[in-house]
Amino acid sequence: MTQPVPPRTSAHKPYLDAIRATLQAAFCIENFESQVVERHNKPEVEVKSSKQLLLNPVVISRNQNERILVEGSVNSVRISIAVKQADDLEKILCKRLMRFMMQRADDFHILRRKPIPEYDISFLITNFHAETMYKHRLVDFIIYFLEEIDKEISEMKLAVSSRARIMRTVAIVVSILLVLLFVVLSMWEDSLFKLHPSLMAASYLGFMFQAINIFSTDDTSRSPSLPRRKQIFIHSLLQLGTIICSIIAFTAIYLRKEQGNRPHFTSWHGFIGLIAFVWSLLQALCGLFLTIFQRYIRSIGLTYAQLLLGLASNWFKNKMPNNTIIYSIIFYLLTSSMLFLAHKCVEQIFEMNSTQLFFHIRRLSVIMTKYHVDWNSSQQYCLLHTSLPLMNMKKLIDNKDSIKSDGYDELPHMRIKANASTDEKGMHRKEQL
Incomplete structure (x- = not known):
């Protein structure tokens, strides 16, 4: 009997159906011995010894912050998930939850210890997993995980927010009582x-x-x-x-x-x-x-x-x-x-300023990684980070033509890199020759 999947909402159904169909097609993997090391089977999606053994990576995105990357090969599949993080509190909760899961990766056989960059969690499924586990159960687990992770973070956020609301109410009551005390005295x-x-x-x-x-x-x-x-x-x-x-x-x-x-x-x-x-x-x-x-x-x-x-x-x-x-x-x-x-006041002030500083550092790091790192074939289909249009591009990048030449758009939507880099084209021509 397969693992029960909670009922889907109308908004999640097309997104999850697309993921399910993609995973079912990508799980057509088999035992394939390594072409480099004798009598060994290495996940080709990790070692990437030959391009003929790799499938084109697929990105399925629901919005700017929620997407999944499926990378297939002849004997392994790597699934990377970007969890929706609407605000700073959800980012903190998601980071702690993922750290908790990474510490228990030994008991979680298909969990990858280090996620792919720009993603929160990654799974690595090889042909050995497909031989010992039912493929449809693996697909059901990924779908179930996608639905439960949002629910778990939302519940944790509500719990933290309720505690913060209680402390703020206590602070207001203490403020009023202190004023009344001095007035009476x-x-x-x-x-x-x-x-x-x-x-x-x-x-x-x-x-x-x-x-x-x-x-x-x-x-x-x-x-x-x-x-x-x-x-x-x-x-x-x-x-x-x-x-x-x-x-x-x-x-x-x-x-x-x-x-x-x-x-x-x-x-x-x-x-x-x-x-x-x-x-x-x-x-x-x-x-x-x-x-x-x-x-x-x-x-x-x-x-x-x-x-x-x-x-x-x-x-x-x-x-x-x-x-x-x-x-x-x-x-x-x-x-x-x-x-x-006094602590509540100063804590709120420092939190507001530190949040602004965090966003400035985050945007700067995203721009540096987007425009100053060479792209390989597995990153041909990538999403433009939503914080890019919020930055002042004139202060950080002197020449906007360099951005357009790389095939990026500054609109705050998801864009797919249209053309490969010049290095990839050169390598492709050499292979053809």
């Missing part, structure tokens, strides 16, 4: 001083954290009714609230000390608070007029350092109970909460 102070801790907490723990958190990189948590422009608009409003609250809080504590004839900025809390206040104002102005300065938002750690020093102020100590153990527990709980919020 400062409620019974005089008219000027109570504005300082309450509005500073609302400014940095409330508005600024929510302004950064709205640009979450988790695509599954974003509302489809919240486009990018609306996110930027809400971010601007929240940052405006941060500026207004911080200015009022700074003015209130300044006037309070002026009324009491006390010196300004003598403690670490006051000194770092002044630096954080001035830097946040400059950062907000740069964000309003020059978008290039938005990446220097990492100063969020400075504002949280100022808030942490506020926990060691005399006002906060007077609000806490006299018991040292209880005070230490409350102090460390509040410190951990603020560090958690």
Whole structure:
């Protein structure tokens, strides 16, 4: 009885039917002894000792990121699969899953330890496998693997996204609770001083954290009714609230000390608070007029350092109970909460910048491999990587004519290399002579 195959969707059926028919035709392999080494049988698709023993490679593609390469020969078949990877999270999950499979290649007889370049996983099936296993079962296994790998990655992505959504919800709740705590503690102070801790907490723990958190990189948590422009608009409003609250809080504590004839900025809390206040104002102005300065938002750690020093102020100590153990527990709980919020903000910022850097390096490496590596006969049918049209070709390649002479098109679609390289033509003419 053959291995059960899950029901196909209408979108997958033509793609899988084409793969099944191609594999059934390619599995016409037989025992063929090596022409180089006596009494040995080497997979001709790997050693490529003679072109007469190789079949033309076939690429079956469903879209730009999902394709399969079938390379046949007289005694072996090599199947390479490129798994669909829509975003960075799917790329990470796919890489870890493939690494897990490669570590168990000894128990997986048809799995190739090292996949073909530009593909995620490769299978090598020889005539010995075809003699000991049913061919239709091998075909069913490849089809089953193609269907299950997408399902497995999607389930892993949902699990990771759900955990990230929970942590983001916890961070929002912690932010709101911290703001309410400082508002309640400062409620019974005089008219000027109570504005300082309450509005500073609302400014940095409330508005600024929510302004950064709205640009979450988790695509599954974003509302489809919240486009990018609306996110930027809400971010601007929240940052405006941060500026207004911080200015009022700074003015209130300044006037309070002026009324009491006390010196300004003598403690670490006051000194770092002044630096954080001035830097946040400059950062907000740069964000309003020059978008290039938005990446220097990492100063969020400075504002949280100022808030942490506020926990060691005399006002906060007077609000806490006299018991040292209880005070230490409350102090460390509040410190951990603020560090958690700072970590979430800085983690998101660095993730956004590192993602952009990853894409730039990836595109550059793809272009270098596409245009500066000699192509052999097995690579005659290749797909143009979808990231090529996204790059600025003028900055990376001075002469566009060299690209066109190689037979490539810059359109963001799948293109097949039309003509072989000049070296291949020369070799073909020599063989004819």
